[in-house]
Amino acid sequence: MSSDTKTSRLGRVTKNDHLEYWFALPAILILLALVIVPMLWSLYVSFTNLNLTVSGRAVEIIWFENYANLLTDRRFWDSVLKTAYYVGVGVTVQFIIGFAVALIMANYTDGWLNSLLFTVLLLPMMMAPIVAGLMWRLVFDESFGPLNHLLGAVGLPEPSWLSSAELALDAILIADIWQWTPFMILILYTGRLAINEDLYEAAKMDGASKLFTFRHVTVPQMKGVIAVALLLRSMDAFKFFDKMYVMTQGGPGTASELATYYNYILGFNEFAMGKATAMSWLLLLFAVVLANLFLLILERGEGGDRVV
């Protein structure tokens, strides 16, 4: 916080030198060159009919035709809806489980057990998503995977995890929840720890029930952290790709084809570059809108000076 105001002595002393400038320059230049400029270029391409499978055809500007085609493309909306489902359900489940575990760790377990939990729970997050996807592919396999075998052994039905249109998306979702719930646990647990214990003492002395304490002490105090957790995970969910690729390739049919996969297909399967870049800009737009919504909520909530 002190770095934002210029009243510190450091501020007065350093106002006239350019150290920060030189320190930040390489980073800014590289990001400009590798991200901003290419993205502007891709914006241009999205207004053309560039298609790499048709050699020798002059590239024409077709303005918003790519966008119009996408917005009327059933497969595009399918993939967006699936992405929405995946983000909505996935993040919610991760949040609920994560919060539950975080509270348990704060109130019921401690010391060595918490260390153990931390260690174990950290592991899925650190795996390569494609490796995590592969592990679950092995587990979900209907012919020789352990899951269906165990289910069958206790008399439960053995679902077709990866080969039925209904379940394929959920199967991938399960793998993703497995991988990212630990993230929620970590953020929420550390956030919970930051709450002043006095508040809880006071509530206890006033005879408040556990539920009451939760609703009126824990949640309000953690508003900022909760918002950040949800924001970060939702944004990350837009990048979802690896597990789809290795578990189902978007199949069966297009049952598990999310937006990022369809975008990949447009670009590197059909080489319809104009359409593909248009789609990536549409996705960016959705992501930005979502992020701004969250920020609005953030700003309304706890000051947030530690957060952003």
Next chain:
Amino acid sequence: MKDNRVSRRRVLKATAAGALSAGVAGCTDFAGGGGEELTIPDDPDGAVEGMELTHAMDEGHNTNPFDWFNDEIQEQTGVSVETIQGFPPSEVYNSLNTEFTTGDTGFDLCSFYPQYLGEFANNGHIVPLDDMMEIDGWDPAFDDLLAPYRNMYTQWGGNTYALPIDGDVLMLVYRKDLFEQHNKEVPTTWSEFNEVARYFTEETNDIDYGVATFGARSYAYGWFLTRFGGAGGIYFDEDMNPQIDTEAGRMALESWAETLEYADPNSASYGYAGLRDAFLNERAAMIIQFTDVPKKAAASDTVSDAWGGAPVPGFDGMDPASSMPVGRVLGVSNYVENDRKLAAYRYAQAISGPTFSANMVSDPDCGLDPYRTSQFDNPAIYTEPNEFRDGQPDSSIAFSSMEQAEEYANAVGATLEQGYPIPYWPGAQNYIQALTIEMSRFVSDQQGVDQTLTNVQDEWNSIVDELGRESQLEAYENVIDAWQNAGLWPS
């Protein structure tokens, strides 16, 4: 100070603008667009002596022949394959095209599915081979090629562009022992086929299901086209209107829907390996698959010689059709040095030629299937080990008895006679992709018959429009002409 900061910001902006315009200028050349013209040196054999090639193809057992025959081919021609650049079988098109469009490929030789032939040839990505075919001793023995393969796997626009190494056609593979046991006749129509499927699924416990079908996005189109062709279907009419949402398409999907009622429920996710294993692991009594299944079955402990082969069924009173999806051909990259092109062709000519190919199509340790007359006229090759493999292992023997070898040769020959061609003109890839996605959705029960037909029809229409109706019609008509001349297409 203020001035300093402002001018620095200007510098930043200028750099950005400069980078952008450099990018724009540099990126105007979008597709490979053909390499240099080929020249034949005076001493071609000498020119290619000692060359070591990079060969790009799909990963898996089909790379084996390039190991088995490498030493021998090097002795005979002076050329060998040093590196195999592998990619997943579903990524053949992307991987090759990504490199072709850069105008510079890391490979000299490549293997791909014939459906890309028209596009690669048209875009100048692969080298026309005719001149090299004329070189003394470099003849590819085209007379020996079966007509459908010579026609569809090698020619474009009047030139030869590729050499075949794998002839794929769908055939019916069934459990002979179970058929005999239950007194079932080999089905010749789709209704008989569905009836047999129902019988084995519902009325006996000897096997789980009567049938399993393909469902994965990779090649599901082939399974549609085989019924579609049998129902008299054609791709487009004289005005390039798609002809999928027609009586023929409906017949095809309805009979497939009935099959699915009795089929292995995992069919929706079955790709090549899944479907084949459904038969090998005794889940299904019948499958329609590529012609390497009998070889794999004979080599397995489970099915062994209990397999039977037959052509794909048809519709009552109509000519049956066996679709010919996948298949593999060898092409030479147009973006490497002249002498490397020669070497790549020489290698391709050798391995695709009668001597070596006879050994690879009869070896169950790879999935390459027969495409030469000599491979059908001489069934004994399927009972002999691969003479070019170290130690001539028993695992390279396809069938233990001449009887099986003959049944195999006959069945494959019969199914090939009713071959139904796959589109391979420039842009064909788009139609096939659209078709296969919709068929995959159909098999996984995401949509019904009507929806599927409508979707394909709409998508094919928009593809035609996007690629240009005129040029597509022209390409299509050229291809149809060739097919009609070869007797593969209704006139």
Next chain:
Amino acid sequence: MSTATLRDRVAAFADDPVTVRGALHRIGITAFVSTLLVVTLFPLYWTINTSFKPADETVTAIPTFFPENFTIEGYVNVLLTSGAIDNVINSIVVSVGATAIAILIGVPAGYAYARNPGKIGGKNVAFWILSLRMFPPIAPILPLFFIFRQLGLIDTYVAMVLLYLTFNIPLVVWLMRSFFQDVPEAVEEAALMDGYSRFQAFYKVTLPLVTPGIVATTLLVWVFSWNEFQFALVFTRTAARTFPPLIPTLVGGHETLWNQVAALSTIAMLPVIAISLLMQRRLIRGLTLGAVKG
């Protein structure tokens, strides 16, 4: 958080009035936490289990929960026959290179944004830098693919390192900014008063104070680079291919060598597990993007 020892807790438990509800409560929680642990560890265990089986044991109708014929052929075959050893080496080169450069460039930038963001665009630029991490990779991949292929950079180490900088640098800047913010300015002021230049103050005084932060950031950035898939899939072929794109080529197609794939996955997991075990606390801050001081 209480620091009671296990003994105290047992004693407290014994003294606690036992209620049915309390007992059920505890059982419920124990069950929940145990299930969590099992579910978390099961896929890892299963992968390692598969990796030590011979290929045909991986596809038996009844899965074996411990290899009947324990073998390391999966590891040997994937590394040698399938050539994964080259991929692993490429992964090492690319991830180390990308991490080193990201740290070199990102740490100073993080300092700059911690101290005087106003000079270089203010808080908005800082947030903009973080938001780059949120782009779906396909967005920059498409144009970069064009540009890189014009420059002949497809399938090179240079390309991969540059590409990874696009998401590594924002991460480093973001994390180091919060670490630097923890260092009181008074420390630097004192140094300046002692005659140090600003750079010296940074280098000799501030930097050593954030060393733990740098270590944590380095490891985090390295893990992300090690695990990255999409860029590697599109931009590498054979020469610079890292291990993640290799995995799908071993799956599906004609026959899947599950033991090899599992072996490769296990090998890939090892450095990550090691880091995770050793650097728990430090990593938490990084993983939560410094959003919560932990």
